[in-house]
Amino acid sequence: MQLTDQGYRLNENINPLDLVEKYDAPLYVYDSAIISRQFNKLETAFKVPKLQINYACKALTNINILKLMKQLGAGLDTVSIQEVWLGLKAGFDPRDIMYTPNCVSIEEIEMAVKEGVRINIDNISILEQFGHLHPNVPVCIRVNPHILAGGSYKISTGHIDSKFGISIHQMPHVSRVVEATRLKIEGLHMHTGSDILDAGVFLQGAEILFNVAANFKDLEFVDFGSGFKVAYKPGGNATDIESLGEHLSVRFNEFCKSYGRDLTLIFEPGKFLVSESGYFLAKVNVVKQTIANVFAGIDSGLNHLIRPMFYDAHHEIINISRPEAKPRIYSVVGYICETDTFGDNRKIAEIQEGDILCFLNAGAYCYSMASNYNSRFRPAEVLIHNGQDYLIRQRETMDDIIKNQVEVNLESLQESKV
Numbered sequence: 120m121q122l123t124d125q126g127y128r129l130n131e132n133i134n135p136l137d138l139v140e141k142y143d144a145p146l147y148v149y150d151s152a153i154i155s156r157q158f159n160k161l162e163t164a165f166k167v168p169k170l171q172i173n174y175a176c177k178a179l180t181n182i183n184i185l186k187l188m189k190q191l192g193a194g195l196d197t198v199s200i201q202e203v204w205l206g207l208k209a210g211f212d213p214r215d216i217m218y219t220p221n222c223v224s225i226e227e228i229e230m231a232v233k234e235g236v237r238i239n240i241d242n243i244s245i246l247e248q249f250g251h252l253h254p255n256v257p258v259c260i261r262v263n264p265h266i267l268a269g270g271s272y273k274i275s276t277g278h279i280d281s282k283f284g285i286s287i288h289q290m291p292h293v294s295r296v297v298e299a300t301r302l303k304i305e306g307l308h309m310h311t312g313s314d315i316l317d318a319g320v321f322l323q324g325a326e327i328l329f330n331v332a333a334n335f336k337d338l339e340f341v342d343f344g345s346g347f348k349v350a351y352k353p354g355g356n357a358t359d360i361e362s363l364g365e366h367l368s369v370r371f372n373e374f375c376k377s378y379g380r381d382l383t384l385i386f387e388p389g390k391f392l393v394s395e396s397g398y399f400l401a402k403v404n405v406v407k408q409t410i411a412n413v414f415a416g417i418d419s420g421l422n423h424l425i426r427p428m429f430y431d432a433h434h435e436i437i438n439i440s441r442p443e444a445k446p447r448i449y450s451v452v453g454y455i456c457e458t459d460t461f462g463d464n465r466k467i468a469e470i471q472e473g474d475i476l477c478f479l480n481a482g483a484y485c486y487s488m489a490s491n492y493n494s495r496f497r498p499a500e501v502l503i504h505n506g507q508d509y510l511i512r513q514r515e516t517m518d519d520i521i522k523n524q525v526e527v528n529l530e531s532l533q534e535s536k537v
């Protein structure tokens with residue numbers, strides 16, 4: 120988003136205030152040009168013979184975003200059978216979908232096998248059952264390299280206490296299971312969590328995976344997961360993709376040489392691809408001066424954007440209705456009936472009731488984590504593509520709130536029991 124002489128503009132001269140006028144608020148808006156930019160950045164950073172980027176779709180699951188990713192040449196990383204079905208519906212080839220579940224039943228894994236997608240297994244119990252059921256279906260193994268990748272503990276997945284992956288120290292046991300069941304291991308995978316601050320940690324994880332890889336003869340790919348960090352504030356920390364690409368490409372190519380053939384290098388970014396593409400627009404209902412603070416209460420809450428309350432995530436907040444106004448200090452809060460804070464002590468251009476606030480980095484883990492808490496409707500979603508705005512999800516209505524509820528006649532039930 121840019122500030123112009125005529126106020127804030129999204130891509131292609133689209134005025135976000137016009138979108139609110141047209142679709143109402145609160146509203147999620149995604150800019151496809153930013154998604155393409157991020158995709159290209161990743162694709163050009165890694166110089167290896169075979170590279171595949173699987174979009175981790177749990178970040179933003181609108182089917183139009185999935186189709187866009189397919190057009191860009193991405194595969195899909197899925198964590199539930201429902202995401203698998205969504206990916207198939209979006210037109211992905213089953214072999215371009217990786218299914219990476221954690222703690223799901225063998226029955227759900229069976230469903231994924233039936234769909235023909237790639238299976239990533241993250242515990243020995245399931246590996247053993249799978250080996251007996253489907254000795255001929257190749258699988259990938261999710262390895263836990265036991266590195267703490269930085270970022271928030273809540274979103275780290277590769278450390279010693281994590282529930283994810285099979286420990287590198289259990290590889291002898293894995294080898295035994297593989298030999299006994301004659302399973303074909305087609306890939307190795309690691310994903311050490313979100314927001315990796317230090318590219319060195321990636322390289323350290325890579326070395327660990329290369330070591331493990333030497334024990335498996337049938338590999339076709341090595342998947343380094345994701346965790347790429349994007350900047351949440353102007354000048355904030357972000358993963359240096361170019362530098363990581365340079366170093367990792369060299370090591371990967373060396374590894375392939377010693378392994379004896381070219382493997383595919385896979386990444387599965389979610390946040391990196393979609394975070395910056397998203398804007399969340401919400402109207403200010405109340406400006407409330409208390410003895411200690413000034414609150415800007417908006418027509419939304421943690422039901423629409425839970426990241427600040429869930430893991431202290433930072434979203435920049437801009438008053439797009441009043442770009443020229445003098446900044447003042449606010450706490451921006453939501454309408455949910457419990458602590459519901461989007462940001463404390465924020466310097467924002469003076470807010471008046473009815474103004475529209477814009478939250479940045481609202482593409483990843485925002486709409487996809489939205490709920491109906493407080494029986495509120497989830498917002499609409501709009502995609503900006505080639506200079507045009509398209510409604511890609513309707514705002515919910517009362518029908519959505521009530522549609523799965525089953526009303527029983529409690530009075531008559533009580534009577535029949537007496």
Ligand SMILES: *Cc1c(COP(=O)(O)O)cnc(C)c1O
Pocket residue numbers: 175177178196198219310312313314344345346347387388389390391483
């Ligand atoms: C969530 C997830 C990702 C994506 O993580 P980001 O931090 O959004 O890039 C990748 N792989 C797996 C297995 C995941 O669960």
